[in-house]
Amino acid sequence: MTDHSHGTTTPAPGVPGHDHGPADHRHQHHHDHTTVDWEALAAHLEGEAEFQTSMLDQATAWLRDLLTEPSGPGRDAVRRVLDVGSGPGVTSCLLARAFPQAEVVAVDPTEALLERAWDRAARLGLGDRFRTHVGELPDGLGGLGDADLIWSSKALHHVGDQAAAVAALAGRLRPGGLLVASEGGLSSRMLPRDFGFGRPGFEARLEAVREDWFARMRAALPGARGVVEDWPALLTGAGLVSPRSRSFLLDVPAPLDAAQRRHITRQLDRATEVFAEFLDEDDRATLARLLDPDDPLGATRRPDLFWLSAQTFHTARAA
Template identity: 65%
Template sequence: MSNHDRPGPGHHHRHDSVQPDWEVLGPDLERGAELYTPLYEQAAAWLRAAATGAAGPGTGGVRRVLDIGSGPGVVSCLLARAFPDAEVVAVDATEALLERARDRAGRLALGDRVHTQLAEVPAGLDALGGADLIWSSRALHHVGDQRAAVAALAGHLRPGGLLAIAEGGLAPRFLPRDPGIGRPGLQSRLDAAGEEWFTEMRAALPDAADETEDWPAFLADAGLRAPCTRSFLLDLPAPLSADARAHLVATVTRAREMYGDRLDEDDRSTLARLTDPEDAAGLVRRPDAFFLSAQTVHTARAQ
């Protein structure tokens, strides 16, 4: 589980035929999360205002935060800065990513407040204890029964505590409709292939539930109140930085490996050119590559 693993360019995803090597993918996963820092800083400021507002008992003192599916801890550290009086626990099922989270917290002088916990969701939640804020980004879609997973997280909220689920939004855009190579509309076809792959992945999960992905309804069914939904935009115009280009190449390469076989030969050839660092039309060199994405966050509060 990680903060950046939705299918499609811009996010790694965990479920494929070969278990990912997180020692190898960890650096790019961290770089991708750093790319999204402006978006997550907006979300963290919004959560701080919601958690410390006059919305009910217990909302003024956030002392413990759980980041469920923390990956390399980029957002864990952002939450630690947004809530300077809180302990933040980065929770993930991959020790290699938690090691990166500990290293990052140490570099940022947050090691005394950012801790890690190795745990699966939802089976490994019992040992986590309570929290005033629980954040989970792009992690619960790895769980077959998402409604039950939301309820399990809600059960760890302290009175008045806030649960924030970042799921959904808009898939990243990074090229013009006609990129000048191959057929126009590649981005839409890549999105469609990714959605097909994602649907099949979801269906194959243990205890997969075939139901409408209505996150506010899941929160309400968990006994939480005052649901709220807001989306945050990441807008990185051309020309992209070298780090942004490197992340984009890595994630498009990953998408090509995972579901490129669902595209025709012409589109696969275009993807090969886009990920070739020596190709003038590739993402490393072209001046028009950009990065535009949106992330939706759903919140609700414990009684």
């Protein structure tokens, strides 16, 4: 993520409804790839969220049900939604569709991603109730205001002090409002354990490398603090009540269509970029073969390719 210490409310030139903060695009490439260039990943992030739309729709339907509980404001009373760590705004636009009475604010430290979010909202006819805000957790949310629903998906783990980030978000909830943190779940699987070449168990070994990368990424964050990642406890520790957790499956069975195969190819490309140097020679060769478009057993041609993953959503309510 880029470093923006404060968001402001000055409209950005040429972008209606854009809360514009100071930009500091200090993207770097370290040898261990733990510094993430979010702007360069824009298309990847957009494609990933589009691929997950069916699962995200399940999650937003669950939230609408929670908001109708007696202690909640009611789904029609949700007038303002914040998507914190919005990236290119795919989920922000899904939230705008799920809560048609609400103003939706996409919040992210990377201005190029917010430009894409605004463009998407405009294409979908949502521009009259869509805003963007440049800001970084936990200290860059000045001027953002409060909300009935705050959504943050896979963003809190990029903040050194996750408890402080949760507290910063909880402090912006209106009475009865919900904070939703999408963190954790089950890693994806896309291939049989033995898929015809390489050593069986390739995806399990790739997952182990990914976990090591994640630990290094967390340790390198400014102000990194170790914390037990008990998200319900983090939410209640920030003064929220009635914690709930629920996981939703993204189950895309074989055979996949061309767009779904492109998504998986992008995932494998990303794995090559970030993790290949930490794999042994045999697994690097397996990864290269999976990405070979001319190989009949590669990801673009094999009939048994699938996608199965789970994402967990943790929520709690302002008293």
